[in-house]
Amino acid sequence: MTTLETKAGREPRTAVWLAGTAAFLGAWGLIYAQLQPFSKWAVGLLPLDPGSHAAEAVEFFVYDTPKVLMLLTLVVFGMGVLRSWFSPERTRALLAGRREGVGNVAAAGLGILTPFCSCSAVPLFIGFVSAGVPLGVTFSFLIAAPMINEVALGLLFVLLGWKVALAYLGFGLGIAIVAGWVIGRFHLEGWLQDWVRNVRSSAVEIPSAAVTLVDRLRAGIEAVVDIVGRVWIWVIAGIAAGAFIHGYVPADLLASIMGRDAWWSVPAAVVLGIPMYSNAAGIIPVVEALLGKGAALGTVLAFMMSVIALSAPELIILHKVLTPRLIAVFVAVVASGILAVGFLFNALFT
Amino acid sequence: MKDVKVLGPGCKRCVTTAEMVQAEADRLGVAIAIEKVTDYAAIAGYGIVSTPGIVVDGKVVHAGGLPKAEDIALWLA
Numbered sequence: 263m264t265t266l267e268t269k270a271g272r273e274p275r276t277a278v279w280l281a282g283t284a285a286f287l288g289a290w291g292l293i294y295a296q297l298q299p300f301s302k303w304a305v306g307l308l309p310l311d312p313g314s315h316a317a318e319a320v321e322f323f324v325y326d327t328p329k330v331l332m333l334l335t336l337v338v339f340g341m342g343v344l345r346s347w348f349s350p351e352r353t354r355a356l357l358a359g360r361r362e363g364v365g366n367v368a369a370a371g372l373g374i375l376t377p378f379c380s381c382s383a384v385p386l387f388i389g390f391v392s393a394g395v396p397l398g399v400t401f402s403f404l405i406a407a408p409m410i411n412e413v414a415l416g417l418l419f420v421l422l423g424w425k426v427a428l429a430y431l432g433f434g435l436g437i438a439i440v441a442g443w444v445i446g447r448f449h450l451e452g453w454l455q456d457w458v459r460n461v462r463s464s465a466v467e468i469p470s471a472a473v474t475l476v477d478r479l480r481a482g483i484e485a486v487v488d489i490v491g492r493v494w495i496w497v498i499a500g501i502a503a504g505a506f507i508h509g510y511v512p513a514d515l516l517a518s519i520m521g522r523d524a525w526w527s528v529p530a531a532v533v534l535g536i537p538m539y540s541n542a543a544g545i546i547p548v549v550e551a552l553l554g555k556g557a558a559l560g561t562v563l564a565f566m567m568s569v570i571a572l573s574a575p576e577l578i579i580l581h582k583v584l585t586p587r588l589i590a591v592f593v594a595v596v597a598s599g600i601l602a603v604g605f606l607f608n609a610l611f612t
Numbered sequence: 613m614k615d616v617k618v619l620g621p622g623c624k625r626c627v628t629t630a631e632m633v634q635a636e637a638d639r640l641g642v643a644i645a646i647e648k649v650t651d652y653a654a655i656a657g658y659g660i661v662s663t664p665g666i667v668v669d670g671k672v673v674h675a676g677g678l679p680k681a682e683d684i685a686l687w688l689a
Contacts (some may be wrong), residue, residue, distance in 0.1 A: 350662040351675060378676070382663050384621065384652055389661030459658045484677075582652065 279476045295330055301325035319509025326547055330417065331494060332404040334543055335486055337416030342485025345377040346478040350386055355396045357403070359518025362446045365399035370438035373406025377485075383576075387583050391454070392461045398446015405440035405596055413489070414542035422551050422559075429607065430563065437567075437599030444595055453588035490548045496544030504551035517556030527561045528604035532597055544568050560607030567600045613645045614688060618653045619665035621646075629664040629678055634682040644688065 301324045310317040353376045355368055378386055383404070390400040410431060419427035451459070507516075520527050549562045577589055585591070614678060616633055620626025620684045630646055639646045649667075658667060663674030 349676060351660065355660050378662050382661070382676070385655050385663050386661045388652055388656040389659070392656055393659075459654055461653045 276476055279479050283479055291331065297329055297332075299330075301517055309354065310598060315509045317503040319440045322508040322551070323501055324507035326504065326550075327498060328542075329545055330421075330497055330501060331490070333417060333420050334413060334493070335490055335495065337413060337488045338486050339482040341412040341416075342377075342482035343478050345375060345485070346473060346481040348377070350376050350378050350389075351555065352392055353403075354393055354395065357390065358393045358400055360395070360399055362398050362443060365396060366402040366439045366446070369395075369399045369402035369442065370406040370435050373403040374410045374412065376403075376407070379408070383396060384459070384582050385581055387580075388458055388461055391458065396446055397451050397454075398442045398444075400442075401445045402442025403437045403594070405441050405571065406435060408535045408612045409567060409596075410434040411436055411542040411570055412491070414546060414566065414570070417543070417546040418549075419473060421546065424551070426611070429610070433603040433606065434567070437596065437603060441592075441599050445591060448591065450588055450591065453585045453591075455583050455585060457581050459531075473517065476495035481572055483507075488502045493543040493594040497547070500544030502549040504547035507548065507551040508554060511555055513555045517518075520552060520561045522558040522560075524561075524607050526556070527603055528564050529609065530562070531561050531565035531604065532568040532600050535565045535594075536572045537574050542566065544581065545569055548568075558608045560604040560609070564600050564604030567603065568597070571600070572596055614642060616644050617636050617648045617649050617667040617689075618646060618648045619658060619667065620663035621652065621655075621659065622650050623663070625678060625685065628665040629666065632679065633666065633684055633688075636681055637688055640685060640688060642688045 301321065304324055305317065305321045308317075308320065310320060319334060320446060326370060353372045356372065360368060376476060387404060390403065394404075415427055415431060418430055517522065520531075545566045549566060552562050572593060577593070578590070582588055614637075616637075618626060618630040618633065620629070626648070629651070630648060634646060649658075655663065655665065656676075658665060658672055660672060660675040664674075664678070665672060665676075666674040666679060666687070673687045674683070
């Protein structure tokens with residue numbers, strides 16, 4: 263194949279892809295606008311007493327399931343396209359040799375944007391450390407990546423408003439920056455597993471063909487197939503739990519357990535979150551339902567952050583490269599950060 | 613005989629990548645020897661940080677995510 267042929271073949275394809283994307287977005291908007299009337303109509307057909315517990319729960323489920331799945335698809339697609347600009351190799355090159363401080367801030371930001379699957383976490387960690395990215399800066403990256411989940415961010419923005427989404431983003435970045443910096447200050451390089459310190463790696467330039475717009479759109483679709491294909495079941499489970507809470511859990515009971523007055527609810531939420539392994543996409547509908555029943559925002563966000571940033575399977579993976587002592591420091595620092603965020607949110611949002 | 617290494621800790625994508633490379637080689641009639649590299653230190657030694665990675669005759673040609681069939685054909689050519 264000659265270059266000329268490739269170019270000639272690509273031009274019309276770009277137009278087709280752009281038209282296809284525009285058509286998809288248009289159809290998305292039209293369907294989304296019809297969801298609420300449709301769900302009202304669908305629930306009306308069922309033999310349920312309007313206003314009963316069951317009707318409330320079913321209505322929540324029928325409206326929220328397509329809504330959350332559609333929003334998720336859109337957010338994941340957008341993120342997939344955006345991430346085609348940030349490869350992990352490029353991120354490492356950007357961070358190598360950075361000083362702490364600025365490096366922690368850059369690493370936390372790149373942690374949100376750099377795509378990598380969870381089975382890449384260990385090679386990524388080793389690759390960063392062995393290429394001379396300071397340990398604290400590497401941690402800022404590794405904390406920000408799961409902590410600020412793009413799916414959670416997108417769903418919070420749509421379901422709970424921009425203030426909450428922005429606060430989540432800001433506090434999540436803050437935890438990643440400060441926790442990474444603190445870990446860097448402790449100079450714990452000696453607490454890595456022995457073999458990790460001995461790995462020397464060279465940075466490679468991967469010869470890549472120019473990334474075209476079509477490639478980026480394709481990356482968005484791949485992200486949708488991969489992520490939505492994996493988490494949809496969690497989403498539906500989360501919405502079902504949310505629907506149950508919405509329909510059946512008495513508001514005053516919940517407010518007394520998870521409300522602002524129960525100071526111990528924030529640490530309890532963090533501890534409860536660690537052994538749970540869920541997906542941000544499944545947690546958000548539960549968050550939405552809990553908030554509707556008078557739970558405090560800081561408490562439920564602390565729970566959510568704890569579930570996604572401190573999950574037990576993640577810690578088991580990290581055990582391959584970190585000694586138990588270093589994992590303990592990691593958990594302690596991140597958990598303190600989440601506690602602080604929980605209390606701050608409860609104080610700020612009423 | 614092309615020497616192909618697929619780098620990755622053994623997740624599903626890495627397995628799929630190795631299968632894709634083998635299928636493409638069969639289609640093109642190219643003889644290849646595929647080796648799966650699962651050792652983290654060895655993976656890091658190649659300088660990549662995202663898996664699956666592909667090394668053809670000692671040269672890193674791909675890192676992160678599934679490769680495209682047309683690209684595999686180019687690497688094996």
